Amino acid sequence: MRHPLLRRQLEQLSLRPDEPPSAEAWQSFLDRVGGVYTEAYQTRYRLEQELHQSKTMAGELADRPRSSSAGHALSLLDEVPETLFTLAVRDGSFLWLNPAFETLTGWPRSEWIGKPFTSLSLREDRSVAIASIHQVLLGGTTETFRLRLRTRSGDDRSAEMVLKPLLQNGEIVRLLGVIRDNTLHDRIERDLRAAKETAEQASREKSEFLANMSHEIRTPMNGIIGMTGLMLETPLDERQRDFVETIRSSGDTLLTLINDILDFSKVESGKLELENQPFDLRECVAGSLDLVAARAAEKGLRLWSSFSEGCPETVVGDVTRLRQVLVNLLGNSVKFTDAGEVEVRVAAERIGPMRYRLDFSVRDTGVGIPDDRIDRIFESFSQGDPSTTRKFGGTGLGLAISKHLTELMGGRLWAESEVGLGSTFYFNMHTTAAEAAPVSELIDRPSRRIDERLARRLPLRILIADDSVVNQKVARMFLERMGYRADLAANGLEVLDALDRQSYDVVLMDVQMPELDGLETTRRIRRRGEPQPSIIAVTAGAMRGDREKCLAAGMDGYVSKPVQAEELQAALLRCAGLDDEAEALQSDRAPPVDDSKGINLEVLADLHRLRPQVMSGLVSNFLNSAETKVLAIRGAVEGDDPEALEIAAHGLKGSCGTLGAMRMAEVCAELVQAARDDAASGADDLVLRLQHEHQLVRSAFLRQLESWKQAT
């Protein structure tokens, strides 16, 4: 009873210690004591709570300076849209994932903690995932790879992964990974590719349509022109002759138009492939001037050409197409100039070790072009003045084609003009100078003067059979300069049609033509009765076996592309039995190079025996990829990039050797060696040799393709 609280309570109850309490008082006593206990218990509970909170707060306060930035960073990682994760080193299972994972896959993160990373990928991709993890663990490197992921909804997602080792004291303690969702990117890429293919397909169909149409129109046109030619040889009075001449020249114009359209569609559809052969720049300009010289002389115009100092002698490019541009510009200038002169200037600017920009200008003293028309003349089917067509003829495609061609050659074409004073057309192209020794033997000597009276002493009816518009034109213009008026055929079938209609003394036969090639056409002609024409083969190849094939098919002579006036003249002389004169004309020409040893066609033949059906695809693919690699090699040498050079040359070497292009493979091996010796920039002559070998291989393989096609 010493407890003061209890004593006070007892006093309040007025209980006496010596008297037994009444039942009522006792009850009241118990209630009060109980209340005190309850109150004490509640107080204690409250105090304990407060103490606990204070302790926690004290702890947090103590920790705060260290952990706040880490906490901040962790919450930032939650905001990153890329999926981030860490993996355990022991078994590659997920330790941690950020919320982006849920957005990407649709799975809750918690389900994946502890599960292996690899089971997130599609089954087929699992080995990639395994290999990559191993690579990171073994190599300590950061690896990037692509995987397809399983998602909760069942869609695959294509993802790019980066896995990186996290190190602590030099040991890998876990792997950090990033998943980037590439699905949309891949889909866009796929759609774009599909759209591109559709567009290309449409463009191809358009070109094919044009080609077919042109062919359909050309066949009856050839009939009209051939017949008028025959009619001109019959007795006609002056009036009749005038009519027939007009039909003939209108027919010629129409045919030119059709051929231009065909050529234009080829250029525009990107089907045109430029050749890359060394050629003599001065000879090309002189040859172009030759072709317009007759018309210039008729009008009393002077023709000039000049070359600035430092112009390379020999450059690499497409001589036929350059000549086409020059002839087109010169032809326009001569056409629109009544008095004065037409001048070609060529200047060269060195832009790299062997690289040049060639600047051409063709200036005339003609009618000129008004300012408001000067840009439109380069558009298709457009001429300076709507009345031009009536007055001067022409298709209005020449400049559009020339503009495309200069762009393909890495340059540009534009004009300046003043009405009444004349016009100057400028164009440029990028090229490589070819001064190395091995090439010199490829270059034709400048041609001698064309014998303009050849037709008079040696009258011949000549048919040109060539599917290339440009080659047709060149051959025809050379023949015109000699005084011949030649007819045209675009393939073997057209040749046979033409021979049905009339007899020719000479057929200039391109060996590679669509429909019916030159060799087969010749065989068919030889199976017919008299009269038989002389047949001169025109081919791109310089191989001896080629010539023998032509002779075996029944051809009489042989000229190589690009056709040179002198060679053509000699071939015509031989057809007429004037061999001595032909010999004299060509006496100091280099004999054709025998390159047959560089290519082992047995390899292709062997493979063809195994699986004939795949060979066309194989060889075409090789030709395409060789084209690309030769360009890459040239680029690597020009850019002095030994690494790129080694890769490209190495790849090409393997393919070449496997298909029997032995010498080309050897040149590639030398290029690989140059790359390893860090001598890429000095490999220009090797590139030239490679380009030369490439052309030989290309024409040999193309002939092979053609002969397989014929055989089926």
Added chain:
Amino acid sequence: MVRRTSPPLHDSASEASELQRVLLVEDELDIQTVARMALEDLGGLDVEVCASGEDALVRGPAFRPQLVLLDYMMPGMNGRHTLEAFAAVPALAEVPIVFLTARAQLDEVAEYHRLGAIDVIIKPFDPMSLADEVQAVWTRYRAGSTVGSDA
């Protein structure tokens, strides 16, 4: 990491002594075609072609190749990377590897052997004799194993 350069001893000879399935890892389309023709038509082998090391890791295991012909210079994983990654894939780890490459100078060939390749066939190969050459490599490899087990 060292690869086995002789076959595992527990292989049942009857199952594996005849070479049937060859995995070709090669990025050049024309070489793929020629090699496939040479090995299938002349050698009577089953050939699976993979265009890259990555491709081989994905599709290789299901084919269960007995021999791998591996190009060295490829975009992406080169021959060495591919060979090393194979070690992590159970179905490929034990398969003998032959480099089929034009990259074949003395030090390079030495490197291939060091990596654990059983042999090197040098490009350009002759398509008409490639199958024989592969068979010869296989025979030598099998013989190597019997000598190894006798010793």
